[in-house]
Amino acid sequence: MTISDTTLPDRSKSQAVMRGLKCTCPNCAEGKLFDKWLKVTPECSVCGEQLHHERAQDFPPYITIMIVGHVIVTLLMMVEANFVWSLTTHLLVWIPLSTAMTLAIMQPVKGGVVGFQWAVRMFGFGDTEERVEQP
Numbered sequence: 001m002t003i004s005d006t007t008l009p010d011r012s013k014s015q016a017v018m019r020g021l022k023c024t025c026p027n028c029a030e031g032k033l034f035d036k037w038l039k040v041t042p043e044c045s046v047c048g049e050q051l052h053h054e055r056a057q058d059f060p061p062y063i064t065i066m067i068v069g070h071v072i073v074t075l076l077m078m079v080e081a082n083f084v085w086s087l088t089t090h091l092l093v094w095i096p097l098s099t100a101m102t103l104a105i106m107q108p109v110k111g112g113v114v115g116f117q118w119a120v121r122m123f124g125f126g127d128t129e130e131r132v133e134q135p
């Protein structure tokens, strides 16, 4: 059996990503997806779905940086166009705001990535043996 095996039932990508964004199990939406802040639980406590196959790696931080960067730069440009702030004021506003936004969205973004991986049966999510790539 391979990932492209058509005998496996389809999984809704949008539903799995939305469940992941809510930090819940992409399969049942009842169990918690994370044991700790960014540590995915190995197995759903409600439906038993194996979630340890996730390989989100650097993709959630990449998405988070893209989102936070676009929001912060947009706000900064709007402030620069309309107000005269000192450098100290800029530092006191943008650094804490960037940090808070990053901490706030990192977990849901990782949940969404894990949900997508689960939906498209990446890695071991396809109910198949996990492939080990040889260098």
Ligand SMILES: [Zn+2]
Binding pocket: 025, 026, 027, 028, 029, 030, 031, 044, 045, 046, 047, 048, 049
């Ligand atoms: Zn579950």
